[in-house]
Amino acid sequence: AQSVTQPDIHITVSEGASLELRCNYSYGATPYLFWYVQSPGQGLQLLLKYFSGDTLVQGIKGFEAEFKRSQSSFNLRKPSVHWSDAAEYFCAVGVPGTYKYIFGTGTRLKVLA
Amino acid sequence: GAGVSQTPSNKVTEKGKYVELRCDPISGHTALYWYRQSLGQGPEFLIYFQGTGAADDSGLPNDRFFAVRPEGSVSTLKIQRTERGDSAVYLCASSSEVAGANVLTFGAGSRLTVL
Numbered sequence: 001a002q003s004v005t006q007p008d009i010h011i012t013v014s015e016g017a018s019l020e021l022r023c024n025y026s027y028g029a030t031p032y033l034f035w036y037v038q039s040p041g042q043g044l045q046l047l048l049k050y051f052s053g054d055t056l057v058q059g060i061k062g063f064e065a066e067f068k069r070s071q072s073s074f075n076l077r078k079p080s081v082h083w084s085d086a087a088e089y090f091c092a093v094g095v096p097g098t099y100k101y102i103f104g105t106g107t108r109l110k111v112l113a
Numbered sequence: 114g115a116g117v118s119q120t121p122s123n124k125v126t127e128k129g130k131y132v133e134l135r136c137d138p139i140s141g142h143t144a145l146y147w148y149r150q151s152l153g154q155g156p157e158f159l160i161y162f163q164g165t166g167a168a169d170d171s172g173l174p175n176d177r178f179f180a181v182r183p184e185g186s187v188s189t190l191k192i193q194r195t196e197r198g199d200s201a202v203y204l205c206a207s208s209s210e211v212a213g214a215n216v217l218t219f220g221a222g223s224r225l226t227v228l
Contacts, residue, residue, distance in 0.1 A: 004155075032214045043117070043204060043219035044156070051214055090155050099144060099168070099208075099215055103155035 002027045004093050006104035013081050014112045021076040021107050023091030032094035033074040035065055038106075039087045047089075050074065061085070086111045115139075117220035119205050125226045126195055134190040134223045138207030144215055145188050147180055148204040150222070156204055162188060195227045 003026045013019055025031060032051050036044040048059025055067040065076045074091060091104040118137040126132055138145050143164050148156035158172040165185045173179070177195075182188040192199055202222040208215040 034216075036219075041221070043119075043221040044206075044217075046216065046218070049214075049216065092155075094214055096214065099146075099161050099163070101146075101158070101215075101217065103148075103157075105153070105155045 002031070002093055002095060002100075002102050004091055004102050004104040006089075006091055006107050008107045009105070010108050010110065012110040012112060015083050016080050019076075019078045019081045019085070019109070021089050021091075021109070023074045023076065023104060025072050025074065025091075025093045027072075027093060027095070029096070030067075030069065032096060033065070033067060034092040034094065034101075035059065035063070035074075035076050036090045036092060036103075037061075037087050038090065044090060047076070081109075081111055083111045083113060085109060117205055117207055117218055119203075119220035119223050121223055122221065123224045123226075125228065127228050128195060128197060130195050130227075132192045132195055132225060134192075134203050134225070136188045136190070136205030136207075136220060138186065138188070138205070139209075139218055140186075142207035142209055142218075143185065144208040145182060146206045146208070146217065147188070147190050148206065150202045150204055152201075159190070159203075192225075195225075197227050200225055200227045 005024045034049045035047040088106045088108045120135045145162040147159040150156045160170045162182045177193045180190045204222045206217040206219045
């Protein structure tokens with residue numbers, strides 16, 4: 001069965017520091033991969049997605065993610081974090097040819113001024 | 114509409130009561146999903162509609178939960194005889210197909226609290 005693991009429940013970084021949020025998945029082939037962000041009281045907003053092709057994908061708000069097939073990973077990165085990036089981040093896997101999505105349990109990001 | 118709209122945004126009810134949660138998807142999106150998000154968890158799949166029919170309701174936890182989408186647009190999630198364990202945020206998403214994949218757009222959610 002497919003699964004998504006976000007090993008870090010909480011991460012704290014200082015404003016201006018770089019950020020990497022980890023995501024590992026379990027699936028027999030290459031899935032569709034997504035990162036969503038959720039601010040308090042809000043729904044999930046799509047940051048970026050990977051379907052195929054270039055393994056480094058750019059998203060909104062200065063985020064990027066890299067698909068590494070050998071590591072079954074899709075880590076999210078940002079070179080310089082802003083205080084407004086404080087939120088919860090979810091990695092998700094979509095099973096190609098189906099409607100199925102599986103979400104990780106999320107990583108809560110705290111940004112120190 | 115411009116986005117996925119969910120009402121109510123907050124609902125407090127007593128144990129044993131009946132609750133309805135409404136989702137108005139993006140116009141033209143034929144696929145609609147309901148997810149449940151408990152505190153500290155990621156969204157968990159409840160049900161998926163393609164048009165008017167429930168293509169997959171395998172995520173509904175028990176027969177107290179039911180959802181409809183009679184005209185292929187607005188959907189209502191119905192919970193009978195609510196229990197305290199039903200307290201969660203219920204998220205609705207609709208999707209368009211991009212490069213053969215469904216890309217979900219979520220509403221802000223309906224927070225249900227069962228006292």
